[in-house]
Amino acid sequence: MASNVVNLCQKSLQETYDSYSNIAPFPWWDGTDRLKLEDIYTELELQTKDGKKTDIAETDIFSPRDDCGTPRRIIIEGDPGYGKTTFCKKMAADWDKSDLWNYIQHNQSEICIIFDGLDEVPVKKLPSYFQDIVDQKFRKLKKSVVVVTSRMIREKNEKQHYDTQLCIKGFDDLTFKEFVKKHFKATHANEVHDGSFVMESFLRKLDDLANKDVLSDLSKSPLMALMLCDIAIENETLPETVTKLYTCLVDIVVKRYLAKGNYSEEAAAKMRADIVKALSEIAYESSGKIKDKDQHVLKIGFLTTASKPLSSGSLRYKFVHKTFQEYFAARYLSDLPPDETDILRH
CATH class of the missing domain: 3.40.50 (Rossmann fold)
Structure with a gap:
């Protein structure tokens, strides 16, 4: 045995x-x-x-x-x-x-x-x-x-x-560029230029950033470096603050998810707002529970199944990275009416 x-x-x-x-x-x-x-x-x-x-x-x-x-x-x-x-x-x-x-x-x-x-x-x-x-x-x-x-x-x-x-310590300039090179080579391996064209385009976008100090801070983190690479595929410009970085990535991911459905522009905008609101509530409440009306957010990619279930035996969910939970929780607080945020401060 x-x-x-x-x-x-x-x-x-x-x-x-x-x-x-x-x-x-x-x-x-x-x-x-x-x-x-x-x-x-x-x-x-x-x-x-x-x-x-x-x-x-x-x-x-x-x-x-x-x-x-x-x-x-x-x-x-x-x-x-x-x-x-x-x-x-x-x-x-x-x-x-x-x-x-x-x-x-x-x-x-x-x-x-x-x-x-x-x-x-x-x-x-x-x-x-x-x-x-x-x-x-x-x-x-x-x-x-x-x-x-x-x-x-x-x-x-x-x-x-x-x-x-x-x-x-985080990436310095050399290790950041090494990471970027490996990333685009691996993700564009089937292309003629083996990802080098996409990488060079990305590096040019980095050079266009006005605030090089902010770029230095962002590029130290492998997670944020990866987020910058993902955003660069979709956007002509790159975000210059951590908050804008997360906001931009969330917008791109939600937009990709909604693009799979045949929604009108108005319906897509409403769904996008509903999704962000639901994720913000889940992040702030931090219970691991997902309301029945919010089950669709599980398909987007920000949540995954936790190893430990709820006491009821139901599945418990968590954010794929703690920083995403912190971002959405901050969005929840920022969207509260002024009288409610005053109570929280005290």
């Missing part, structure tokens, strides 16, 4: 990790547009969070260093959209899928346990989660490496929980 459970676990892990190797950067992409992660993955730039802020290559995060010896408990922090989840998927996809049980039993020091998104844990539970991760629940695997990713956290005495603390 035990061996059957282990075999099922191993098979499930292999299928899951294999799925990480082929990704659709955004859920609203057609199924035929899935890309090989190895073709578009651009190595992140990391640095230590100690006083020296030493640059660390991805391949060296497990290597011995003067400040921490050989790290066994590693936390990697990064701003929203900086590639924490994709980094975790890349590590998992690269993992050698040999016999799972024997490998764990006899190669503890070569096991890496990855926790992605510690910042999504309720604040009150953070201290106990740290203890579980580094001490209690994994005491039997004390020789194994534990990697945790999170947005920037401010938990007291956080250093005591792990050996090294790293942060993702």
Whole structure:
């Protein structure tokens, strides 16, 4: 019986990790547009969070260093959209899928346990989660490496929980252009110029942006860089603020969805407003529930099924990226009447 459970676990892990190797950067992409992660993955730039802020290559995060010896408990922090989840998927996809049980039993020091998104844990539970991760629940695997990713956290005495603390710097100009080149090469592989024409057009649009400082901020984030690439296919100009970036992408995605139906211009405009309103309410309420009248928003691509169902047993839904929920929640608040927003401020 035990061996059957282990075999099922191993098979499930292999299928899951294999799925990480082929990704659709955004859920609203057609199924035929899935890309090989190895073709578009651009190595992140990391640095230590100690006083020296030493640059660390991805391949060296497990290597011995003067400040921490050989790290066994590693936390990697990064701003929203900086590639924490994709980094975790890349590590998992690269993992050698040999016999799972024997490998764990006899190669503890070569096991890496990855926790992605510690910042999504309720604040009150953070201290106990740290203890579980580094001490209690994994005491039997004390020789194994534990990697945790999170947005920037401010938990007291956080250093005591792990050996090294790293942060993702984001793309610089060179890595941003490398990412763009890989993206357009992968998404336009069947074209004569192998995506180079589209890429050059995109780079020209970047040069036309008046505010280069804003561009520098946007292009640091892999998620926002990807959004810029998607927008560039549809629009002649690029947005110059984070809010305009999200608004522009939402407009494009909703417009693509509505284009599949035979709607009049007036009907399409009303549906577009209704869709944005529904997504804004879902984001603000943050319950995971979808009202019957709003079921159509599930087809657009901003929501996906959560792993944990509602207490009633019904499916729970979440936004494909936390930043989309934050954007739509902000839209909900901005559309409230002045008297209601005054109550919220107090």
